[in-house]
Amino acid sequence: MFCHPLSVVFSLFFIGTIVCQSDNDVSLAPLKDELISLRILTEKLQEQILQLTKKNAEMEVTNLQQETQILSNIRSIEIQGGKIQKNDDDFRRLRRELKHMKKKCKPFSSFPSYEEPQKMLNSFVSKQSPIGNRQSKRSHRPVQLNLSHSSNGTPIQTKRASTSSQFFTAENSNNMYVSPNQIVRFDHVVTNDGQGYDASNGIFTANSNGVYVFYLQTRSTDRQCFVEIVKTGSRLVSTWSGHGDHLADSTMVVLRLQIGEKVWIEDRSYKSNNCEIDDLSSFSGFMLHAEE
Structure with a gap:
């Protein structure tokens, strides 16, 4: 069979192209594998970054909660300290009032007889009166104690009968x-x-x-x-x-x-x-x- 020279040339060129393409495919295969590996590695890195970001956010929330609790505890301590200070001031005031009352009640600590406490009471009322010399004659009436005596002679104070109110x-x-x-x-x-x-x-x-x-x-x-x-x-x-x-x-x-x-x-x-x-x-x- 007779073949045209150009046909032979074209056939050889086509065969050479196929051979070259096959060689290129063989040389690109390792690069594709590396790209796939890099993609997998990138995805893993992204997952790790997301996990780290989530952990950091959780740690920040925990820190904020702890700081809030600490501030709340400090506020409670301040409030308790204020209450303790107020109670201490009230205690000091009550103690001063108690001393003052004891001092006023000292003249009545012992009653040897009826006449003696009557004189002491009248003297005490006249000295302690805030009105002083401007008192009316009505206010200068002696204070009468309703006293009775026990078997040993000690006076006992009894209550007056109460008057009905309206x-x-x-x-x-x-x-x-x-x-x-x-x-x-x-x-x-x-x-x-x-x-x-x-x-x-x-x-x-x-x-x-x-x-x-x-x-x-x-x-x-x-x-x-x-x-x-x-x-x-x-x-x-x-x-x-x-x-x-x-x-x-x-x-x-x-x-x-x-x-x-x-x-x-x-x-x-x-x-x-x-x-x-x-x-x-x-x-x-x-x-x-x-x-x-």
Whole structure:
């Protein structure tokens, strides 16, 4: 068979190209293996970096928690120290007061007889009085001890019989209208120890001699009201409410009452029309101290 020379040349060139390509593939194989190894190593390094980053973050959180706990403990110690200091100051103050009380009570440590402690007590009261020479004759009365004697002659102090006390508070259950010179009757009784206040007529009656305190609060939103605290017909103090912005008013009086004397609230309005007192008004009183 006859072959063209060019065909032979091209065939040889093609065969040479194939042989060269095969040689190149053989020489690149180690590089591919190295690239694969480097990729695997890179992935491992990335995993290790992530693990280290996570551990560092956890360590930082732990450190922050420990620092917070330390600060909290320091604050607690400071608070406890402040309490200890306050308790120490209170203890020192109480100890000073105790010494002062012991010093005052020293004259009464022993009572040889009834006459002797009576003189000592009167002398002590006159020296310790804060009013001094301005005391009234009433305050200079000798202090009487209620003493009894035991079988061996030692005086024993006994308690006096207590005097019954009185106190009350009454208010309006609803708005009420009263005419001039009419007694204001607070019908809702809140307290009434001693039963001195009569809700049926609004009058308080003293059951013991003594000094009493009375308080009145009035409020009116419709008409002007001028009411007073009255003692057995004698006008004492007054309130004026229901005028412009002056919707409410209050007053108080301290006075001495004898058994059976009465105190009440009375309308003294100048106008002939009725006075309105609402349900926020109240009348209170109590015995400050009893007298013989």
